[in-house]
Amino acid sequence: MSILSEPAHLVDPHAERIGETSGVRTYLARVEQSIADGRDRPWDKMYGKTGIGIMLSGWCEYRSQTGHVTGVPGTIFFGNQDEHFTGRYLGAPGIRRLAIWYDNDFLEKIADACGIDHPRFSVAALPPGKPAYGIFRDMLALIVGSGDVEYIASSLAETALLFGRESKSSPRISDRDRKRILSAVRHIDSGFFESCSVDALAAITGFSRYHFMRLFKAVTGQSANQYVIATRLRAAAVRIAETKVPVSDIAFDVGFNDISHFNTYFRAAFACSPRQLRNRYRS
Known part of the structure; x- marks a missing residue:
């Protein structure tokens, strides 16, 4: 079978599902990696799900609809649900x-948002x-469940759906729609210090x-x-620089529920820890 769905005689029995955090599982049916023996027997199969795969090693011939x-x-390989495909590994x-x-x-929701039937x-x-x-x-980010998982999953789907189609540019924004987004x-x-869920913002x-x-x-x-x-x-950085309020209190005040997550995001954004930033301003 292809990169996305191996037949039983080619799949390593130790093939595993990986990265199925609760967040990823909401958007993806399965994340998996597997190893084939490389024999050149041809296959003729049909996809049971829609998926995206990548060949990490080896070579194959692949033909789909x-x-x-x-x-x-x-x-990168793309497979559609109920699509027939054939191929063989090349030794x-x-x-x-x-x-x-x-x-x-x-x-289906991503396709609808992109204007795809x-x-x-x-x-x-x-x-x-x-x-x-x-x-x-993006596949690796979904596997480890890092970052904005829902956005990565939807962005990856959008990118894949738009390949080969006429419209590959960003959506056109009317003045009216821009005002709605700016609201x-x-x-x-x-109100950033309160819950700002995607559903509420939408x-x-x-x-x-x-x-x-x-x-x-x-x-x-x-x-x-x-x-x-x-x-x-940004709000946390200003308070850290201008006040002596404990960093943990500031983190919770601006809307973070986990101090370790706050520290990780802060270091990534400012290339220093919150305390290092405070010390720089004090000096």
């Missing part, structure tokens, strides 16, 4: 691949290169959840969650 490619390490032992299978309901990928594969690297980076921005700026604008997520990124350059975190960090 959307195209025909020779897969090499770094090739390389230790074939390794990583695959992400999307939950159908989630994928059917949540199906229009290309069979993407060769190694910068776009493929970006997809691999959510104003809400965050004035409700303010009147957009559906995933349409809101897409437009918010187009307007601000960040996902809604990233914007909330950045706003909280």
Whole structure:
């Protein structure tokens, strides 16, 4: 079978599901890696789920209803639910691949937000290169459950759905829609210390959840969650520099519920710890 769904005689019995945190499981049906023996027996199968896979080692010939490619390490493969495909490995032992299978309901919502009638990928594969690297980076983020998981899952799905289609640019924003998004921005700026969930922000604008997520990124350059975190960090940095209030109190006051998460985000944003920032301003 292909990179996305191996037949029983090719799958290592120790193939494993990885990265299934509660957050990832909400958006993805399965995340898995597996190893094949590299024998060149052909296969002819059908996908049971829609998924994205990457070849980590080995080579294969792959043909689906959307195209025909020779897969090499770094090739990204796209498979649609109920799509027939054929192929064979090209004799390389230790074939390794990583695959992400999307939950159908989630994928349908992303397609709808992108103005796509059917949540199906229009290309069979993407060769190694910068776009493929970006997809691999997002796949790894989902596997470990790091960052804004929902945004990464939806952004990855959007990117894959738009490959091979006419519209690959950011969505056009009308003045009216921009004002609606900015109403959510104003809400965050004035109430960042309280809960700012995506659902609540979408409700303010009147957009559906995933349409809101897409437009918010187009307007601000960040996902809604990233914007909330950045706003909280800026507010925290000012208070840390200007006051003697304990750092932990400041972290909770600006909206963080976990001091370790706050410290991690703060270091990533300012390249120093909160205490180091305070000491610099005191000196």
